[in-house]
Amino acid sequence: MKDIxxxxxxxxxxxxxIALLNxxxxxxxxxxTVGMVLFIAYGIHNYKNKEEAWSYFWFGSAVLINPIFKIxxxxxxxxxxxxxxxxxxxxxxxxx
Numbered sequence: 001m002k003d004i005x006x007x008x009x010x011x012x013x014x015x016x017x018i019a020l021l022n023x024x025x026x027x028x029x030x031x032x033t034v035g036m037v038l039f040i041a042y043g044i045h046n047y048k049n050k051e052e053a054w055s056y057f058w059f060g061s062a063v064l065i066n067p068i069f070k071i072x073x074x075x076x077x078x079x080x081x082x083x084x085x086x087x088x089x090x091x092x093x094x095x096x
Contacts, residue, residue, distance in 0.1 A: 005045045006093060012038055013089035016082040032067040035085075039065065042092075054092075061085065 015031055043058035064071055064081070073081065 005042060008038055008041075009089040009093040013086040013093070016086040016089070019082045020079050029067055032065050032070075035065045036062045036067065057088075 012035065015034070019028060019031055039058045039062035043055045043062065046052075046058060047055035
């Protein structure tokens with residue numbers, strides 16, 4: 001499981017950077033769904049490893065990106081959040 005967690009971070013980071021482009025809405029819906037599932041997995045992984053601050057970050061990110069109860073931030077703010085998530089994912093990949 002640890003390898004899946006680690007190696008899923010690079011493709012997800014790339015997907016968030018690709019989301020900075022103007023793409024069809026379906027891409028963002030897919031990204032929200034995949035991102036939410038992986039953020040929950042990251043949160044559980046960090047919680048089990050006694051990294052509570054990171055687990056709160058990932059669970060909060062899952063709530064923010066969830067595709068069911070959408071939070072409207074506006075295009076510019078979403079792009080900023082996508083860059084932050086991409087950078088954090090790359091940081092966490094290199095950290096472990």
